[in-house]
Amino acid sequence: MRSDPRDYEFSSPGTLAGALSLLNREPGQWLPVAGGTEVMVQYSSGRLDARRMLNLWDIQELKQITEGADSLRIGGGCTFAQIREHSAVQKYFPLLAKAAAWTGSIANQNRATIAGNIVNASPAADSPPALLVHEAELELVSTAGTRRISYGDFHLSYKKTALKPNELLLAIHLPKRFVKWFSYCQKTGARNAQAISKVCIAGIGKLSGGRVETVHLALGAVAPIPLRLRKTEKVLLDAELTKHTVAEAQRALAGEISPIEDIRSSAEYRRQVAANLLEDLLESFAASECGQ
Amino acid sequence: MSLGSFSLRINGENRVVEAYPMERLLDILREHLGLIGTKEGCGEGECGACSVLINGELVNSCLIPVAQADGAEITTIEGVANGEDLHPAQKAFLACGGAQCGMCTPGMIVATVNLLNKHPHPTAEQIREGLNGNLCRCTGYMRIFQAVEEAARTGSEK
Numbered sequence: 001m002r003s004d005p006r007d008y009e010f011s012s013p014g015t016l017a018g019a020l021s022l023l024n025r026e027p028g029q030w031l032p033v034a035g036g037t038e039v040m041v042q043y044s045s046g047r048l049d050a051r052r053m054l055n056l057w058d059i060q061e062l063k064q065i066t067e068g069a070d071s072l073r074i075g076g077g078c079t080f081a082q083i084r085e086h087s088a089v090q091k092y093f094p095l096l097a098k099a100a101a102w103t104g105s106i107a108n109q110n111r112a113t114i115a116g117n118i119v120n121a122s123p124a125a126d127s128p129p130a131l132l133v134h135e136a137e138l139e140l141v142s143t144a145g146t147r148r149i150s151y152g153d154f155h156l157s158y159k160k161t162a163l164k165p166n167e168l169l170l171a172i173h174l175p176k177r178f179v180k181w182f183s184y185c186q187k188t189g190a191r192n193a194q195a196i197s198k199v200c201i202a203g204i205g206k207l208s209g210g211r212v213e214t215v216h217l218a219l220g221a222v223a224p225i226p227l228r229l230r231k232t233e234k235v236l237l238d239a240e241l242t243k244h245t246v247a248e249a250q251r252a253l254a255g256e257i258s259p260i261e262d263i264r265s266s267a268e269y270r271r272q273v274a275a276n277l278l279e280d281l282l283e284s285f286a287a288s289e290c291g292q
Numbered sequence: 293m294s295l296g297s298f299s300l301r302i303n304g305e306n307r308v309v310e311a312y313p314m315e316r317l318l319d320i321l322r323e324h325l326g327l328i329g330t331k332e333g334c335g336e337g338e339c340g341a342c343s344v345l346i347n348g349e350l351v352n353s354c355l356i357p358v359a360q361a362d363g364a365e366i367t368t369i370e371g372v373a374n375g376e377d378l379h380p381a382q383k384a385f386l387a388c389g390g391a392q393c394g395m396c397t398p399g400m401i402v403a404t405v406n407l408l409n410k411h412p413h414p415t416a417e418q419i420r421e422g423l424n425g426n427l428c429r430c431t432g433y434m435r436i437f438q439a440v441e442e443a444a445r446t447g448s449e450k
Contacts, residue, residue, distance in 0.1 A: 002335075003314075009293045010313035010359050033357075040355040041336040043314065053314065057360050081349075105425020106403070108337055110349045111356075193424030194338065 003043050012055040016062065016141070019054055019168065024143040027165035030054040034062075034077055035111030037104065038120050062115070062170070065089070070176055073139075076115025076169040080127075081106070083114060092176045095130035095185045095202050102126045102187055105194045115169040118151075121159045121225070122196075124264075128155075128226030129202035130185060132218035134174050141170040148173070155225035178204050182288040184281045188273050190264065197221045198265040201277040205285055212236045215285070221265075222257040222274050231256050232278070241286035249282065250275045298362045302327070303371025313359035318342045320358050321368060329369035329398045333427070340426030343399035343406075344368050350406040352425070369398035372405055380447035381405055381440070390439030392430035400426050404440050412448055414440065 011030065013019045022030060031050035033039045034057050042048040056062060062077025067088045074083065083089050084100035103126045104112060117125050118138070128151075136151040140163060151172070154162050163169065185202040189195030197220055205215035215236050217229040232252040239245045259270035293312075300307050302325065309324050321327040321344070333341030335354050342353040345367040372379045381404040384390065391397040400423065407414055407422030414422060419440045428436060 005312035005314040006293065008312070008314040010296075010357065012359060036355045036357065036360065037337055040316070040357065044316070044335045044354060053357070055357075055360060104337070105340065106406070106422060107340060107343060107350045107352045107425045110351055193421070 003046050003048055007051055008043075009052040010055060011053065012058065014058055016059055016168075016170075019056060019059060020141065020143045020166070022054060023166045023168070032056050032119075032168060034113040034116050035079060035108075037108050037112040038116060056168070062113075062168075072174045072176065074114060074172045074174065076118075076171055077113050080104070080109040080112050080114065080117075084109065092179050093130065093134060093174055095133070095183050095204070096127060096174070098185055099126040099130045099200075099202070102197075102200075108194070114172060118154070118172070119161065119163060119169055121155055121161050123158070123223060123225055123227075124197050124200075124221035125226065126187060126197060126200055126220065129200055129218035129220050131172065131174075132226060132228045133202045133204045133216040134178060135216070137173040137175075138169060139171040139173060140164075140167045142167045146170060152228055158224035181206050182285050184284050186277050186280065188277070196264060199259075199270050199273045199277060201274070201281060203281045203285070207241075207285070207288065210240055212239055212241065212285075217278070217281070219253075219257065219274055219277075222259040222270055224258070227257065229253060229256055236282075241282055246279055246282050250278055253278050296359065298358050300358075300361055300363075301365045303367060309358065311358050314357045316354055317344070317346075317356040317358050317361050317366075318353040320361075321353060321366075327368050327370050331395055331398055333395065333399075338425075338427070339396070340399040340403060340423075341396055343402040343426065345402060345406060348409070350403055350425075367402070367405075369402055372401060379405060379443075381408065381443040384439040384443035384446060385436070388435050388439035388442055390431065390436045392428075396426055396428040396430075400428065400436060404443060407440065408444060408447055413444055 030052045032054045062075045064075045065086050066073045080100040080103045084097045090097045117127050131151050137148050139148050181204045183204045187200040188198045200220040203217045206213040219227050232249050235249050235252040259267045261267045295310050296313050321330050331341040333339035337352045337355045344353045346364050381401050403423050403426050411418050
């Protein structure tokens with residue numbers, strides 16, 4: 001059953017200050033909606049519980065990408081089309097440009113925003129693994145001001161985040177310090193375009209004298225939250241990327257992930273594909289010249 | 293809750309609609325304005341049958357609350373031709389057999405117009421990506437891709 005538009009309130013304050021003051025006055029009462037690619041799907045199918053919509057789409061303060069000396073700041077309201085086409089994203093964060101290009105169709109990329117993708121907190125979303133390996137920081141804002149937290153601390157459990165009911169995700173900060181590192185990402189879905197991932201992976205790293213000097217790995221759709229693979233990284237540290245090391249890393253990965261069976265895949269398939277993707281990543285890593 | 297008044301510039305004409313803010317742009321087009329060329333397929337942003345251009349950007353009109361389209365410039369399939377003179381994409385879909393049942397065709401053509409606006413000479417990969425949000429269950433896509441190539445050829449001859 002489709003929702004009845006008469007049941008919904010819709011507020012368009014038009015400015016960040018206006019939106020925050022509404023959220024502060026009635027925290028938890030208003031559902032922020034930007035491009036609508038998530039909220040409107042729920043609405044169309046009658047599954048949208050919220051009845052009061054707070055329109056963020058026309059808030060210009062959320063829509064800028066600004067390049068600093070050491071980092072890139074992406075406004076929460078930036079669309080994936082904007083992100084994938086931005087020259088600094090392509091130059092410093094090719095994994096994010098790729099993830100943006102993987103997110104839905106062109107029409108959806110023209111509407112879907114990065115803050116929406118993050119706050120919606122689907123463990124299968126395409127951009128989180130790239131954000132995790134680049135150690136992104138989130139800037140959250142309320143009427144009381146802004147605070148910054150590591151993106152790695154944002155997802156608490158399935159669909160639960162550190163965002164407070166009176167806050168919005170103002171911007172994502174990405175440090176540029178990884179620019180010369182090896183980077184890799186891959187996604188497995190039912191078809192190439194417009195498919196939600198069965199498993200997706202991102203990794204960056206540096207080799208030194210044939211050994212792993214440092215590596216950051218993250219996976220999507222294998223746990224209740226987008227997952228940074230801290231234990232697998234530890235196994236790889238200082239190791240040569242031999243077949244033995246790859247097998248050790250795959251064992252560590254198997255212990256870190258907890259995939260489920262759902263409409264898109266079985267848990268067993270996800271386990272196998274996650275291991276295969278890690279192997280492919282590490283083979284490319286070993287073959288890379290970065291840090292040599 | 294309460295009706296609002298929304299100004300839309302549709303295919304070059306100013307229209308004002310009285311509607312609830314969460315009414316979908318798709319329903320406004322089809323039911324309020326009688327522009328039934330835009331189709332509803334899945335109603336959840338997957339199939340592209342409801343594709344329109346808002347301020348020159350391709351979107352799924354089933355995912356747009358009309359309040360977010362207030363003041364926008366909208367092009368629907370009805371606005372693609374220049375009077376009786378079909379757009380090169382429309383001519384090419386006819387010439388190449390790019391349509392069968394026709395349900396996806398308006399969306400396919402709007403997506404093609406968008407693609408050619410951005411890439412007048414698209415590569416095969418750009419064509420596939422430009423239409424990747426438009427599903428067709430009849431043609432197997434090959435004739436559609438041929439039609440887009442043909443439209444790029446004939447469109448650039450002008």
